[in-house]
Amino acid sequence: MQTITSQEQAALDFIEAAPMLSQVEMWCAVNSGTGNLAGLAQTAAMLSDALSALPGTVEQVEGAPSELIRNDGSVQMTEYGKHLIVTVRPDAPVQMLFTGHMDTVFPAGHAFQQLTWREDGILNGPGVADMKGGIAVMLHALLAIEGAKDQPDFGYQILINSDEEVGSPSSAPIIARLAKDKMAALTYEPAALPDGTLAGARAGSGNFSVIFSGKSAHAGRNPDEGRNALLAAADLALRMKALTREGLSVNPARIDGGGPNNVVPDHAILRVNLRPHTPELQSFAENEIKQLIAAIEAEHDVSAHLHGGFGRPPKPISNSAAALFGLVKKCGEDLGLSIGWKSTGGVCDGNNIAACGVPVVDTMGVRGGAIHSSDEYLITDSLPERARLSALTIMRLAQKGSL
Template identity: 45%
Template sequence: MNTRLSSLIQPLTQQQPALTASLIELAQINSHTLNPAGVDQVGQLLSQRFCQQLDCDHQQISLPPYQLYRTDGSVMEHPLGHLQLFKKRPDAPLQLLLTGHLDTVFPVDSGFQQCRWLDDYTLNGPGVSDMKGGLLVMLTALSTFEQSPQAQQVGWTVILNPDEEIGSPSSAALLAEQAAQHDLGMIYEPALPDGQLAGERKGSGNFTAIIQGVAAHAGREHHLGRNAICAMAEFITSVDQLNGVREGVTVNVGVMDGGMTTNQVPDQARCRFNIRTRITADEHWCQQKLTEIEAKINQKEGISLSLHGHFGRSPKSLDTAHLALYQLVSTCSAQLGIPLQWQATGGCCDGNNLSTAGLPNVDTLGALGGNIHSDKEFINISSLVTRAQLSTLILLTLAEQAERWRRTR
């Protein structure tokens, strides 16, 4: 590493204590997706820092509410926190889109709200690696990069969205619109615990099935009832049987409810399920199978099933543009003395959205950690600095190769 470079990124180690304190502060503010006040509190704290440290334009954007189906088929709306967007040098030769999410999966009444040390290097806490640590990595890398003259070659947009953990339903349109205006994407989801990056990612769709049957007294007029729960049981069994039929496609029924009491034939039932896909063509296959199952259930007299939902995220496959970008990331990492690999994952994130919109991106540039989405979530605390160094180096390399990475937009 040359001296100019090391004089820029070596001092980052001195920021470790301040970064750790900031992380604990952010993680201990509950920002579950459906706690918009908490999401906004985290968004505002970060916005102050982004604006102070980066001298950039800032917009706070309201999003449409999140819609969920109730058992009776009506729609319930949940307000979401704001999306924070920052922009600098929109006319520079190379335009990068950096994204991260403000929300976590831990509800406001969950018992997991505080951080604690597991040992000197490992911090346990809600969202520490997914992805409040990643947001600090992003901010630190950008601040360091902005001190270099090469920064003039690069313009960037940062999007911090409030709804990633539910599949980015309300920010998807803005992500796609911004993706089209940039050359490359950098996303700050956590890297795998051993430092590996995610390569290919599965696609994902969320669906809701609602069944309307006929209510009747369980004793006096049982024969007049049409049991919505029994019909739903048949639907669920059929949907579950799709598992193992097509390579890489999985179906998970995650929620079901219906009925009120045992002395009434229930006339309402609902289930929610998720489908993961390996290639885009799987989406069509799944839709066809669902339509067949829907038709079979609807043949039952007195039963009416309606199906809602869609594939919000298509699979992310590694095309040549992605491979070239991954190669650059691993070259940068090798310069820092950290060998890097990537592996396929069934998980998906906004990296899927950006790649569907045509934007090559690397999506696990955040902190090193694991057990995410559980109360055992942890971060390897020194990775706040090492990952900020890696991202700074990637930014500097991209700036030096700005012409190479420009794509026709």
Template identity: 35%
Template sequence: MDDIVQYLQARQEEMVVLLRELVLIESPSNQPELTAQMGDYLEKTVQEMTRATVTRLPSDDYSPHLKAEWGEGDDQLLIVTHFDTVWPEGTLEEMPFKIEDGKAYGPGTFDMKAGIVQALFALQAIESINQSFDKKIVLLMTSDEELGSPTSKPYIEAEAAKSDAVFVLEPSQGEHGALKTARKGVGTYDITIHGVSSHAGIEPEKGASAIEELAEQITYLSNLTDLDKGTTVNVGMIDGGSSKNVIAEEAHAVVDVRVQTEEEMKRVAPLIESIQPENDDTRVDVKGEIYRPPLEKTDGIEVLFERAQALAKQYLSIDLEEESTGGGSDANFTAALSPTLDGLGAVGDGAHAHHEHVVIEQMPKRSALLAMLLCEYGQSS
């Protein structure tokens, strides 16, 4: 293992060079022509750096996802990354790539272009020491994670189901780079109320206010929150009505739902999906779902985490911690299918925020941690 650590420590500058290249190609999820450029660049890079076989996985609405493979065999290990970001085109003008005090700043650095860099160098390190594997290694690089992985989800689930372990290179948490061993499930609901419009001054009795009905439903929804159980139902956006003297014909709300356990998911989802109007003259339409199930810490996750902790301590002198988070990731999908370790990506701060950055000296270390996990789990025992 020491040779992996040394190999990667010597590549810190190359890692920063590649990170800069990746950040300079802006890749907002909803602009497929841009994420496609990012995918092309990554396809070329992974083939220059390693002996991977790369396949493009078609996406109906977004740019193709990439699947890189090393070795062969029926058993496999899976690494999950995404190359889209939440930052719109042009962000680099206000938020340029820069290095200050040992940190690399820029859109997508932390979430999760540095994670991709770390994965590619980890695989290069493994090839350089001629480590042999009994298992195939599959690296997925997807283009729509920040949208909830609408088109990459089936690919991720299919690969996870075939894998003995899954490593997700989402950012780590906190200044010490804790891994994420539990994540909340995430849902979005669009609620539309259809009322009956009428003149509020002349014949108010003929109307049925969609806004009043929505107010009732907001109270109902908010009461589904149970902080002790880790469940939140947040009506985050509302709109409705057409004029102050018209009884509102339509009103609309967008609701964010987070659940910590499957039990809570099963309690809350039907209560939202079967909403009935208080006022029978109005109608309620509910669209949406809990699209990412909660990632609950299993025994398999515990074993993976303890192994990572031991490797980090022995070879990197890092005291690895674990945390849970309210944010979702592709780990929510994979954990239901195979033991999953998430937050294995960069150490830094500011995902989706203007101070987004990674700590440069941690990049080779985190890359080495992934490489060591692959070496350990790549042998059938």
């Protein structure tokens, strides 16, 4: 049975709660909703300053813009905030990747902007758990390791992106580039449950917009000469929903279009989300969508254009990922923590990392709950708890050199 070595204990003793909490409070006082570029820039500056305490380079990099389908069917290119990349000892024999995100789901005009103590040890605020608390955990775990003597020779990169909450459309290529040749990765999303249970396997996620163009006509005088785009969109929504089966959920979420009651609508857009749990079901869904659209075009005499895709691939548990989960579990046991995990339909950057063939545990962040709501909270005792878990996991990964 492995026990904590004196070298490991020296690093763990370096971790204190107060500096982490004060950073979380400072970072969460600035709105960094995905679309708030000014707030993201301010947050990136604060995070760059904090990350500069590590012995590496800190860069702010631009990501690629992405397509946004407007309600009128036009394509708008959307810009995102800059992403942060930290590189430490890039020539070391063992390399790891650590990721987090600075954006939140709360835009600049949202009512939820303040930090509030609900009770002793429970902090309510935008992004406290998802995931500025996780960034603090990551940083202080690494600072503890760097502060200890005689560490194994390992290097790492950190990515803090600004677009995770909308599927990482801008940073996905950066994630793929940084994941290359990494032995393992840790992502600092909050734990799946307040008790610290981790997310294991994850479904994938695809977001699609289908633009329909028909032909307008008078609804009373000559309706048969019209081609109803709204009806075609509704028909496709029903047929796509019928694709739902074990391991694949389909959610037609919105139809934009239509007009006056006396006009056959010539324009509509269907928005839909699909969640496949396996790569095979993702391929099945991709093929079925194309066939269904072709059938709708033929039967309704409309044209349809598909936009979007599966930005988050499914994340099953590979053998190497299982070994990484086992290591985290053992580190937890040595720290007096019970670590378990469960499958989830939620998605994150861990999906993208796993798709690169890199084992990842993607809920190494704080314990808390009610994320994406104005009730979001952080259990502050979990800041040092999770930082110690990360530090011990990283040190043992570096010592092992492989999974």
